[in-house]
Amino acid sequence: MEPILRVKDIHKSFDGTGVLKGVSLEIHEGEVVVIIGPSGCGKSTLLRCINGLERIDRGEILLRDRRISGLEKDMHLVRQKIGMVFQSYDLFPHMKVMDNLLLGPTKALKRSREETEAEAMQMLSRVGLADKAQALPRTLSGGQKQRVALVRAMLMHPELLLLDEITAALDPEMVSEVLNVVIDLAEEGMTMAIVTHEMRFAEAVADRVLFMEDGVIAEEGGPEEFFREPRTERARQFLQSFTYASARKKEKADSGNPGSGKIR
Amino acid sequence: MQDLGISVLFRGINFQRLLLGLWVTLRIALITIGISAVLGLLFGLAMMSRSRAARAVCRIWLEIIRFMPQLVLLYLVYFGFARLFGWNLDGETSAVLVFSFWGTAEMGDLFRGALTSIPRHQRESAAALGLTRAQINRYILLPQTVRRLVPQAINLSTRIIKTTALVKMINVTEVLKVGQQIIGQFYREPSAAFWVYATVFLLYFLICWPISLLAGRLEILWEGNHH
Numbered sequence: 001m002e003p004i005l006r007v008k009d010i011h012k013s014f015d016g017t018g019v020l021k022g023v024s025l026e027i028h029e030g031e032v033v034v035i036i037g038p039s040g041c042g043k044s045t046l047l048r049c050i051n052g053l054e055r056i057d058r059g060e061i062l063l064r065d066r067r068i069s070g071l072e073k074d075m076h077l078v079r080q081k082i083g084m085v086f087q088s089y090d091l092f093p094h095m096k097v098m099d100n101l102l103l104g105p106t107k108a109l110k111r112s113r114e115e116t117e118a119e120a121m122q123m124l125s126r127v128g129l130a131d132k133a134q135a136l137p138r139t140l141s142g143g144q145k146q147r148v149a150l151v152r153a154m155l156m157h158p159e160l161l162l163l164d165e166i167t168a169a170l171d172p173e174m175v176s177e178v179l180n181v182v183i184d185l186a187e188e189g190m191t192m193a194i195v196t197h198e199m200r201f202a203e204a205v206a207d208r209v210l211f212m213e214d215g216v217i218a219e220e221g222g223p224e225e226f227f228r229e230p231r232t233e234r235a236r237q238f239l240q241s242f243t244y245a246s247a248r249k250k251e252k253a254d255s256g257n258p259g260s261g262k263i264r
Numbered sequence: 265m266q267d268l269g270i271s272v273l274f275r276g277i278n279f280q281r282l283l284l285g286l287w288v289t290l291r292i293a294l295i296t297i298g299i300s301a302v303l304g305l306l307f308g309l310a311m312m313s314r315s316r317a318a319r320a321v322c323r324i325w326l327e328i329i330r331f332m333p334q335l336v337l338l339y340l341v342y343f344g345f346a347r348l349f350g351w352n353l354d355g356e357t358s359a360v361l362v363f364s365f366w367g368t369a370e371m372g373d374l375f376r377g378a379l380t381s382i383p384r385h386q387r388e389s390a391a392a393l394g395l396t397r398a399q400i401n402r403y404i405l406l407p408q409t410v411r412r413l414v415p416q417a418i419n420l421s422t423r424i425i426k427t428t429a430l431v432k433m434i435n436v437t438e439v440l441k442v443g444q445q446i447i448g449q450f451y452r453e454p455s456a457a458f459w460v461y462a463t464v465f466l467l468y469f470l471i472c473w474p475i476s477l478l479a480g481r482l483e484i485l486w487e488g489n490h491h
Binding site: 051053075076077078079080081082083084085086088090091092093094103104107108109149152153156 | 383385386388389390391392393394395396397399403404407408411486
């Protein structure tokens, strides 16, 4: 099967500092790729380059075999097919929730207002926010805002959805209400590239995990193998930084396992 | 004697004269505000332009109006330009010129501040929805800029109205000057000065207060829309 997205050896530097140093990846239809790695490893920059928010210095990005990197004028047409949700609560504060949702479909895609409104209401009720359609964003909690942002991206019917640490700015108790929506989307077959620091969510949602470090993909694999037995030392150390007291118990329980034997 | 003092206001056409003076004040202020609003937007855009020369001109312009007292600028234009270039500007034109020079720069700076205070992710989220640059400006940046700008622009307008009192120094017969003329004519009523100036104060207050209230209302109405 042809991949939806192909990223070929892209490079990106800011003020002479290399952030992406030759990244290649493919994403297939219906696949959920989770990108993890330490801060500053380039994972957010990778998503921003795919969506054309950053210009790449070298390499090439293809969406369904059409080159989308280096476009000047028509980037907005590409972005209509690639949805993106950010870390910061990025709703438009001067518009009601419903107007936030309708803006893209009616202005960018020129879809009819009535039709989109019906669909928007349906999706809002699915994420439990039907009663907030006429609310202003400032009256919503962070978790509610991010659910609206997800609905807003999905109403564009994107071929690919990019999620850039969408729960990083949330209070802990609101994380799961947002991530559950993402898991629902994954189950419906939405193609996604997700940058996250929520390891248990990553494990649950990923078809494939990319571990990035210092501007390159250092390790790649299925979630089972990656989270149980990462092949590289660096990935092991990274994963270990997420396990606190439970690491001790785990060490005892897994003592026969050669993969975890090196974790200490 | 105080009774006599206040009665000065209603003698002859004194009160109409004050109102006529007030109209001169308002005329100068309104024309200035109109010019400043339009040119201020251009000034703000120039401040953010890629051209270093345009940015430098704006910087210098802004520094001049910040450090130069308006009165000095008024004298410079009204008396100085007449001598130097042989321009015979009347007082009102000079006033509009000087105040617009000032208002344009201040309005431009407010506009630039309002626009640049919109978080970067607002533009990026809109771009991620596949909107064109023009659509982003129209639906996202412009409405948020206006909400930030309008209350501040209204405050600037009240400052402009107040500052017009200076134009009596270049022989424009606005409300304050009329007041002084009345006081001069009725010098036999010692308390006339109090009543006339109090009336002038009241007239300024009646103009500026509702405007200021409006700015406050708008700020409350739009409060929190910035976050």
